[in-house]
Amino acid sequence: MQIAIVGGTGKEGSGLALRWANAGHEIIIGSRDAEKAARVAEELNLALGNGAARVRGATNLDAAQAGEVVVLTVPYSAHADTLRSVQPALSGKVLIDVTVPVNPADITRVSVPAGGSATVEAQRLLGPDVKVVAAFQNISFTHLKKLDTAIDCDVLVCGDDAQAKQIALQLVQDAGMRGFDAGPADNAIVVEGLTSVLLAINKRHKIKGAGIRITGV
Numbered sequence: 007m008q009i010a011i012v013g014g015t016g017k018e019g020s021g022l023a024l025r026w027a028n029a030g031h032e033i034i035i036g037s038r039d040a041e042k043a044a045r046v047a048e049e050l051n052l053a054l055g056n057g058a059a060r061v062r063g064a065t066n067l068d069a070a071q072a073g074e075v076v077v078l079t080v081p082y083s084a085h086a087d088t089l090r091s092v093q094p095a096l097s098g099k100v101l102i103d104v105t106v107p108v109n110p111a112d113i114t115r116v117s118v119p120a121g122g123s124a125t126v127e128a129q130r131l132l133g134p135d136v137k138v139v140a141a142f143q144n145i146s147f148t149h150l151k152k153l154d155t156a157i158d159c160d161v162l163v164c165g166d167d168a169q170a171k172q173i174a175l176q177l178v179q180d181a182g183m184r185g186f187d188a189g190p191a192d193n194a195i196v197v198e199g200l201t202s203v204l205l206a207i208n209k210r211h212k213i214k215g216a217g218i219r220i221t222g223v
């Protein structure tokens with residue numbers, strides 16, 4: 007699959023890029039700066055080894071245009087503006103939103119945005135023609151970057167379109183994790199908030215990658 011990662015030059019986006027490219031997907035890293043994207047893509051290809059060339063760079067809009075599925079990994083402060091900038095390329099596509107609306111002043115305290123969650127805000131902004139799915143909010147980039155290590159965390163997937171969630175669940179599996187359909191887009195408020203809970207646990211235990219496991223399934 008051709009996967010575009012808008013904001014893919016950052017920590018979480020490049021971690022996902024690495025995992026998906028390693029699973030055989032073609033990745034287009036998006037950035038506000040095409041040269042920066044090309045640089046990061048090259049670094050990721052080197053990290054993949056064996057002369058891999060499955061990652062390339064582009065502007066955010068060009069990446070979104072090329073992607074069959076589009077993934078968004080930008081800070082919440084850039085969420086709405088970035089969505090508006092790529093909106094013309096999203097028609098009829100699945101957008102996997104990884105954004106967590108953390109408050110930079112205290113990332114360990116749950117911060118609920120005006121629209122309830124970044125996911126619901128994205129769906130409202132983009133309209134029904136784009137299928138927005140929330141996923142990967144609770145997985146630290148530190149795990150994604152260690153390609154030789156299995157990831158001991160699960161991923162919750164929320165959204166209102168069953169088919170779009172199936173695509174996201176497949177991509178969770180391809181990234182080396184177990185995914186769970188965690189209900190409608192409205193549930194993303196909890197999944198996004200859970201990230202601040204995990205960050206509080208990280209702080210308390212002086213660790214970097216607390217995650218979640220679903221039991222009883």
Ligand SMILES: NC(=O)c1ccc[n+]([C@@H]2O[C@H](COP(=O)([O-])OP(=O)(O)OC[C@H]3O[C@@H](n4cnc5c(N)ncnc54)[C@H](OP(=O)(O)O)[C@@H]3O)[C@@H](O)[C@H]2O)c1
Nearest residue numbers: 013015016017018037038079080081084105106143146147
């Ligand atoms: N880091 C994690 O472990 C983790 C885990 C789960 C969820 N998340 C969530 O995933 C999202 C990305 O996290 P991250 O740690 O990858 O963030 P990041 O590295 O700080 O930023 C990601 C990318 O966003 C773009 N960006 C930054 N400021 C921007 C602005 N003002 N306008 C437009 N684009 C801007 C940059 O790309 P260009 O400069 O190339 O345009 C940057 O490389 C956040 O919402 C975060 O809460 C992160």
